[in-house]
Amino acid sequence: MAGLFTRLGGLFRSKRGDLKRALTLIEAGRRAEAFRLLVRAAQAGLAEGEFQIARSYLEGAGVPHSTSEGARWLERSAKQGFSPAQSLLAAFYVQGIGTSASNDGADGLGGSLAATLFATVPTTPKPDFDKAALWARKAAEAGEADAQALLGYLLTAGPETMRDFEQAEALYRKAAEAKSPQGQLGYGLALLRRAKAAEDYLEPAQLMAQAAAANVGTAEYLLGVLTEQGQGVERNLPDAVDLYRRAAERGVRTAQYRYGMALLNGNGIDQDTITAESWLRRAAMQGDPDAAAAVGELYSKGGALPPNMAEAGIWLKRAAEAGHRGAARALGAMHISGSGVVKDPQEAANWFRVSAEAGDLQSRYDLAALVLQGKASPTDSANTAAWFRGEAEKGDMVAAFNYGVCLSEGVGVTRDEVTAAQWLCRAADTVVNAQYWYGRLLLEGRGVPADLDKGRIWITKAADAGVVDAQVALAEMMINGRGGPRDQAGALALFHRAANQNHPGAMYALGAIYGGGHDVPWDRAAAQTWFHAAADRGHAHAMMMLARYLARGLGGQRDREAARMWFQRALAAGTAEAQADLDALPAPTAALV
Numbered sequence: 001m002a003g004l005f006t007r008l009g010g011l012f013r014s015k016r017g018d019l020k021r022a023l024t025l026i027e028a029g030r031r032a033e034a035f036r037l038l039v040r041a042a043q044a045g046l047a048e049g050e051f052q053i054a055r056s057y058l059e060g061a062g063v064p065h066s067t068s069e070g071a072r073w074l075e076r077s078a079k080q081g082f083s084p085a086q087s088l089l090a091a092f093y094v095q096g097i098g099t100s101a102s103n104d105g106a107d108g109l110g111g112s113l114a115a116t117l118f119a120t121v122p123t124t125p126k127p128d129f130d131k132a133a134l135w136a137r138k139a140a141e142a143g144e145a146d147a148q149a150l151l152g153y154l155l156t157a158g159p160e161t162m163r164d165f166e167q168a169e170a171l172y173r174k175a176a177e178a179k180s181p182q183g184q185l186g187y188g189l190a191l192l193r194r195a196k197a198a199e200d201y202l203e204p205a206q207l208m209a210q211a212a213a214a215n216v217g218t219a220e221y222l223l224g225v226l227t228e229q230g231q232g233v234e235r236n237l238p239d240a241v242d243l244y245r246r247a248a249e250r251g252v253r254t255a256q257y258r259y260g261m262a263l264l265n266g267n268g269i270d271q272d273t274i275t276a277e278s279w280l281r282r283a284a285m286q287g288d289p290d291a292a293a294a295v296g297e298l299y300s301k302g303g304a305l306p307p308n309m310a311e312a313g314i315w316l317k318r319a320a321e322a323g324h325r326g327a328a329r330a331l332g333a334m335h336i337s338g339s340g341v342v343k344d345p346q347e348a349a350n351w352f353r354v355s356a357e358a359g360d361l362q363s364r365y366d367l368a369a370l371v372l373q374g375k376a377s378p379t380d381s382a383n384t385a386a387w388f389r390g391e392a393e394k395g396d397m398v399a400a401f402n403y404g405v406c407l408s409e410g411v412g413v414t415r416d417e418v419t420a421a422q423w424l425c426r427a428a429d430t431v432v433n434a435q436y437w438y439g440r441l442l443l444e445g446r447g448v449p450a451d452l453d454k455g456r457i458w459i460t461k462a463a464d465a466g467v468v469d470a471q472v473a474l475a476e477m478m479i480n481g482r483g484g485p486r487d488q489a490g491a492l493a494l495f496h497r498a499a500n501q502n503h504p505g506a507m508y509a510l511g512a513i514y515g516g517g518h519d520v521p522w523d524r525a526a527a528q529t530w531f532h533a534a535a536d537r538g539h540a541h542a543m544m545m546l547a548r549y550l551a552r553g554l555g556g557q558r559d560r561e562a563a564r565m566w567f568q569r570a571l572a573a574g575t576a577e578a579q580a581d582l583d584a585l586p587a588p589t590a591a592l593v
Contacts, residue, residue: 016041019049026052032062042073047082050074054085078135083142086135090150093132129158140171148175149182156186165190176207181214188219198231205232212243217250224255228268237268248279256283257291264294273304284315292319293327300330300340309340320351325358332366345375353380356387364388368402371411378412385412392423401427401434408437408447417447428458436462436470443473443483456483463494471498472506479509479518488519499530507534508542515545515554528555535566540573547578551585560585 022037035056041049050073056062057070071092077085133154139147148171155168169190175183188207195201205226211219224243226232241262247255260279263272277298283291296316299308313334319327332351334341341347349370355363364387370376371384385406391399404423407416421441425448427434439458442451456477462470475494478487492513498506511530514523528549534542547566550559564585570578 016046019046019052022049022052031056031059035062042076045080047077047080047085050077050080051082051085054088078138081138081142083139083144083147086139086142087144087147087150090132090134090136090139090147093128093135094150094154096127129154129162133158133162145175145178145180146182148172148178149180149186152183152186156190179210181211181216181219184208184211184214185216185219185222188222192222195231201226201232203232209233212246215250217247217252217255220244220250221247221252221255221258224258241268248282251286253283253286253288253291256280256286257288257294260291261294264298273298277305284318287322289319289322289324289327292316292322293324293330296327296330300334309334311340313340320354323358325355325360325363328352328355328358329360329363329366332363336370345370345373346377349376349380353383361391365398365402368406372405372409381406381412383412397427397430397434400424401431401437404434405437408441417441419447421447432462432465432467432470435459435465436467436473439470440473452477452483454483468498468501468503468506471495472503472509475506475509479513488513492520499533502537504534504537504539504542507531507537508539508545511542511545524549524555528557535569538573540570540575543567543570543573544575544578544581548581551581561588564588 018037019041022034022041025031025034025037035053038049038052038056042053054070054073054077057066057073059065071089074085074089074092078089133151136147136151136154140151152168152171152175154162155164155171169187172183172186172190176187177183184207188204188211191200191204191207195204205223208219208223208226212223220243223233224240224247227234227236227243228240229235241259244255244259244262248259256279260276260283261267262269263276263279265271277295280291280294280298284295292315296312296314296319298305298312299315300312301307313331316327316331316334320331328351331341332348332355335344335348335351337343349367352363352367352370356367364384367376367380368384368388371381376384385403388399388403388406392403400423404420404427406412407420407423409415421438424434424438424441428438435458439455439462441447442455442458444450456474459470459474459477463474471494475491475498477483478485478491478494480486492510495506495509495513499510507530511527511534512518513520514527514530516522516524516527528546531542531546531549535546543566547563547570549555550557550566551563552558564582567578567582567585571582
């Protein structure tokens with residue numbers, strides 16, 4: 001029996017020797033030669049041999065890559081209490097890799113814990129935090145610094161029931177003292193979270209620098225932020241940008257965004273729009289909404305890159321779907337114009353709503369404009385009115401104007417012209433559109449006693465401030481002498497101002513004035529030109545007048561077929577009196593064969 005134990009002891013020493021020789025070969029970069037020796041050591045039950053076999057499979061070094069085989073050997077070693085295996089197995093469970101054979105072929109699993117901890121984007125959506133914590137705790141208690149850092153991460157970012165920030169910070173500190181780059185990163189983050197005074201940033205900046213020197217991408221990014229802001233280190237924008245570049249090259253998406261923006265704007269580095277777009281696109285593909293919005297804006301504005309509204313729409317939608325309120329508003333505007341996307345007021349309203357609910361105040365006004373045009377849902381109408389009322393009651397005069405319009409038109413609320421007039425009157429002191437609306441109420445006696453003089457005063461204020469509808473309304477009052485003296489020349493000037501801003505009503509009015517019957521010399525050719533301009537913009541009565549001019553040659557040009565077409569368009573637009581003119585036209589002459 002003694003001889004048997006002697007032989008077994010010799011065999012064990014032999015396997016120990018195999019393992020030692022294998023480790024020497026691995027250190028020399030000859031893992032393929034080491035594998036056979038590792039197998040013999042593992043078969044003898046040596047945990048370190050099992051761990052090294054796991055690494056061989058995970059790294060595809062000396063054997064074909066196999067995640068499942070690597071995980072299986074890793075677990076065998078971990079169950080024997082080999083702390084490096086326990087630490088790496090915990091990292092696997094954080095990533096959701098586990099030991100399933102279905103994971104064969106996955107990439108990037110053979111690196112050290114430093115390559116996987118604090119990854120910006122998880123490699124799988126199903127981590128097993130409980131198993132990760134189990135193995136990390138075992139390795140941490142055995143003194144594995146990386147495991148201490150990993151357990152700190154789980155206690156910081158794991159499920160709510162698992163979190164213990166005080167214990168996590170203690171683990172990070174212990175790991176950092178053992179020179180673990182992940183511990184330095186974790187402890188640095190803990191210190192940054194409570195930093196207030198300038199001196200509070202000194203230690204975390206040193207810790208970030210140490211972790212960055214170990215090529216930890218997140219630490220490089222955070223050190224870049226500190227360097228850009230001059231917190232804990234001297235402010236140096238070019239150095240900060242270089243740190244962003246290093247982190248970006250390691251796949252840290254926030255660093256890719258910052259580096260891309262630095263290139264785009266030429267901050268701390270030579271401007272390079274093409275390379276900037278490439279980095280911003282990478283960050284956007286990883287799910288960064290700011291980067292996606294930046295790419296969308298690049299293509300919508302053009303410049304160094306040719307404008308491409310369809311491409312802009314794709315990236316803005318990606319950003320908007322991720323909650324970027326500016327992108328949602330821009331996408332809504334695109335759906336209004338139909339530039340790069342389908343022209344669809346309902347879809348525009350949807351994106352304005354998303355942006356507004358995310359806190360963008362301007363989107364509320366964009367949505368309100370659609371609501372007032374009847375191009376949004378009843379829910380949008382009610383929500384819009386409620387938004388404006390809330391802000392108006394807080395003293396926002398623009399909101400007061402919009403709420404007054406809602407009350408006046410019955411948008412989202414019961415029509416109440418008396419209350420509408422009160423809100424519009426309150427807003428009119430500072431909001432030029434409110435001056436126009438309140439002036440109209442005074443002219444029409446809606447919600448307030450009719451007062452032409454006072455109405456004209458408010459509309460004049462709005463017209464002087466550049467409100468086009470107010471200019472047209474004031475010009476009409478000046479033509480007719482309502483609320484003040486008649487002023488044909490002044491009216492003509494106002495109509496020209498509004499017409500030059502593409503106001504169809506002003507164009508029609510100019511046609512009518514130059515057509516005769518006013519204190520302005522007749523000019524039938526000019527009248528026809530203005531009628532044509534208004535008709536092209538959908539003014540139904542201008543269509544009929546243009547047709548009459550063409551039918552009779554009043555502007556110097558007779559064209560009965562063109563007249564017939566414009567009479568038909570006027571009828572389709574709801575001008576019933578055009579039917580008599582159309583019936584009076586001679587029948588079309590048959591074409592000669």
